[in-house]
Amino acid sequence: MKSRARPAPPDPRGVMCGQSPVSSLTFGPQETYKERPAIISGHESGQIIEWSITTQRAKVSWPGHTQSVIWLAWAVPDKLLSQGRDGMVRVWTQDKNSWTCIGEIPCAQFVFCDSAVTRWNNEIKLAVPSRETSHVDVHTLDQGRLLSQTSVLTPGDSLPISDLSHTLKPPSTETYGMCMRLCTFVHRSSGPRLLVAYESGTLTLWDLLGNVLLNQVKGHEDSIMAMDYGVNPNSDMITCVTGSANEVIKTWQIDKDTFVEGPSVSVTNPGISDIAVRGDGRIFATGGWDHRVRVFSVRKCSPLAVLMYHTSSVHCVCFAPDDTLATGSKDGYIALWDVYKDK
Template sequence: MSLPPPDPQYILRGSGAQINTLHFRCDNEGPPLLFSGSGNGAVHVWNLNTRRPEKVLEGHSSSSIIWVSTLNSRETLISQGRDMRVCVWDLGEGRGDVTEAFVTGSVGFCQCSLLETSPGRWLLAYPGEQMEEVRVAEFPSLIPVCSLKPDSKAGMLMSVKIWQKDSGGCPEIVAGYEDGSVVLWDVTQRRPVSCLKVYSEPVMCLDFDSGRLKGASGSSEKVISSWTIDEKQNLQMHDSVELVNPGISQLRVRDDGKILASAGWDNNLRVFAWKKKLRPLAVLKHHTDMVLSVGFSDHHDPRQRLLAAGSKDQRISLWSIYNQS
């Protein structure tokens, strides 16, 4: 008999708005942290030992925060807001200041994606001013690398992930568009390599596992689809799973490549096996409104790893699913 789904370990309250994005920082530099971006323009820095915010950062003119990440250490934070700005924050020694900001020009909801290509060098992929455009820049210098626009009428850029197969490899991008297609881009050659029509509706979210050359995507439909990149650099459908209710806000593959988590419009968090086929493992129920964001912690000890979900109900749930994975 299979085990019943676990209850959340604990709940974080007090964001004051819906939770659009989550990012963990669990290293040896201090207590484990969870960064959350909310619909009222605030970034909360949660201390997971005390389960309270250490800081509340406001630098996007009360515009919704749609993406947060850290750069190399917990002392440098990057946030993206619906005010069309990306901000860089200095959090060292108790500070909470915006040290740099630039305008993307994008009015959409596509989140940025960050890739460390070598020690101390990053590439940032972000939505451009033209609705179908992916821009890539070196970071933090913001030196432009390229602008990528599909030849066909794919519509608005909805989701993007920049990745490379291994250290020193050529950076590539998978991007999801309004027409339901996923496009593989070669950043070095500035050209599309392959295109796969996955949905009839916009690709609302995607994630990519560079170790397996396999990605997953979700839309307003009832289906989560996975796809692979073959030896000829062609995108190929791999597997899919049909849900009871439609609508996926976000997908995340855990860094060990074992499981996939989805944030659902039906208020639920779902967990799937990822290695081979998309096999449902658990439906995690707690929230009273749409789940908008999901993230896995980066604890070195697998037994300490957490799964977090942020919801429109203004709460963040944290789950331990080590035994279930």
């Protein structure tokens, strides 16, 4: 019996051009995405652009940072967080058709390590790479204070957006090297956890609130360049996916605060820039140095599709609340894809 041929990968359903290389992406907040589908892009020029997905045109653009924008996320539905290589995480609020900065949190300069944010009880926990090598600063953004803050930041101001709670310090700076990637998740049986990937290839798991290193594993021989996680909807098992400068992509199940190595896969060309696990935890996408976007199943780490549109390194990938995949590249283009929405 002949097996069915795998369908040809789709073309992008939409393309947007931001001129400067695209360095980070996030879709509009889940709470408002259905009524107002939008995507926010960060660029190597420091610009941040809000796009309408309906018209695929830029709605507003503003200078967010003096260096490349390496991370974008939502603190609450109407407060955007951005991180630049200029050593600042900024908090933005929208007023009609403009965005204004209402606070800053210092972080490491000239690194490529992103920050991570999670909500816990009535607080928002923000983990940022510290200016001390291999350390992570954990800030508390008071939700009530954040929602009530409407004043605009001017140079030299220090608005009370956050408090530094504590700093996570691994046993040895020399052994671990620089922080490369951060991810936070909340497991209902254990509370907030923080995944930290290091320059040494070490992957660590921390109790975000208790300031305790729970576990670690030598994940890759090279620096871990990309990381994300997903939650199995049937078992609540956390799966972490990591990639590095070589061609191997690995998965790790996190069971009772312990890493268990899962399936891995090797791609044709080395260099993984970014990884995004879809919200249902079933598939993940990678952005490669070879200009390609690859889609895999989480459970078996088996290849599902190779998407080819970009003409330069794919710096960032992310999924929307409706499972649309967005990819951003050094070529300055953002592509929107419909892939495996029924998987």
